[in-house]
Amino acid sequence: MDRLDAMRLFARVVDRRSFTRAAQDLDIPRSTATQVIRQLEQRLGITLLLRTTRTVRPTLDGEAYYRRCLAILDDVEEAEGAFRDASPKGTLRIEVQGTLARHFLVPALPQFLSKYPEVRVEMSEGERWVDVIQEGVDCVLRYGHLKDSDLIARRVAMLERITVAAPSYLERFGVPRSLEELVRHHAVGLRSITTGALIPFEFEDAQGPRKVEMGGPLSVTGTESFLDAVVLGLGLAQIPSFHIARDIAAGRALRVLDDYPVPPVPVSILYPRNRQLSPRVRLFIDWTADQFSMKSALNSLST
Numbered sequence: 001m002d003r004l005d006a007m008r009l010f011a012r013v014v015d016r017r018s019f020t021r022a023a024q025d026l027d028i029p030r031s032t033a034t035q036v037i038r039q040l041e042q043r044l045g046i047t048l049l050l051r052t053t054r055t056v057r058p059t060l061d062g063e064a065y066y067r068r069c070l071a072i073l074d075d076v077e078e079a080e081g082a083f084r085d086a087s088p089k090g091t092l093r094i095e096v097q098g099t100l101a102r103h104f105l106v107p108a109l110p111q112f113l114s115k116y117p118e119v120r121v122e123m124s125e126g127e128r129w130v131d132v133i134q135e136g137v138d139c140v141l142r143y144g145h146l147k148d149s150d151l152i153a154r155r156v157a158m159l160e161r162i163t164v165a166a167p168s169y170l171e172r173f174g175v176p177r178s179l180e181e182l183v184r185h186h187a188v189g190l191r192s193i194t195t196g197a198l199i200p201f202e203f204e205d206a207q208g209p210r211k212v213e214m215g216g217p218l219s220v221t222g223t224e225s226f227l228d229a230v231v232l233g234l235g236l237a238q239i240p241s242f243h244i245a246r247d248i249a250a251g252r253a254l255r256v257l258d259d260y261p262v263p264p265v266p267v268s269i270l271y272p273r274n275r276q277l278s279p280r281v282r283l284f285i286d287w288t289a290d291q292f293s294m295k296s297a298l299n300s301l302s303t
Helices: 003-016 017-028 030-044 060-084 098-115 168-171 179-184 222-232 241-249 279-302
Strands: 048-052 056-058 091-097 120-125 139-143 151-165 188-190 201-205 206-211 217-218 238-239 260-270
Touching: 003 017, 003 056, 003 151, 017 030, 048 188, 056 060, 091 098, 091 279, 098 120, 098 139, 098 222, 098 241, 098 279, 120 279, 139 279, 151 168, 151 241, 168 217, 168 279, 179 201, 179 206, 188 222, 201 222, 217 222, 222 238, 222 241, 238 241, 260 279
Parallel strands: 091 120, 091 139, 188 217
Antiparallel strands: 048 056, 139 260, 151 238, 151 260, 201 206
């Protein structure tokens, strides 16, 4: 293994905090990975990694060398790409909230993969906050306001949200006409996946933004269960319009309180700050932004 390949391996071990996972990512035996890093340390005359039974982490020297490796590898990749004008290739590891993946990305993936046949996409769906570096993820697509992090965030959309309820619920409890009437209503509660707290209803009116705490017999964390509970008539809900559009068209859900609009929520792509983007990651981020832009334009034409 040459010096550049050894640098790539070392950077991947640091990213993944594991020889085993790094070796799997690069499709080499674990024994080869450990031997290459040992030889690298011997050649440099320093200890790069601290090894325990549970994890691997860089020493201070290892951290400094890691950052130099990233800069060198990025320069090499950018220089080679500029001269050979090659098509992007390699594995793209992304983490996406499931609803966003199914509505905005998956329908267009056949065209993407046909255009870039040497790119392989590994998509994970989940609601939890992932450690992008340690879990070996290239980028994350997230719905909602973001907590502070060391990641770069690129906003790709602002999603419309609406207040809805099933006809069966409105027949039992009536149609709310003002925010003051909400005290007589139930909500399908949506809990934060990170804190477990109920997410309040949000509105905009002449007085500005308003939050209304809503109670009800059921609260969930999963988006699909949330949607099912709304359609079954268990309470009012605030939900992205794309997610409930089919149920509204079929008469399974109705919009309410349209005089009190719900603030839109951002969708963002997050990626590591400490290194340049590879061509395939940069390409995927731009493509994802285009998918949201096209979908938003189509939704505007249909309303």
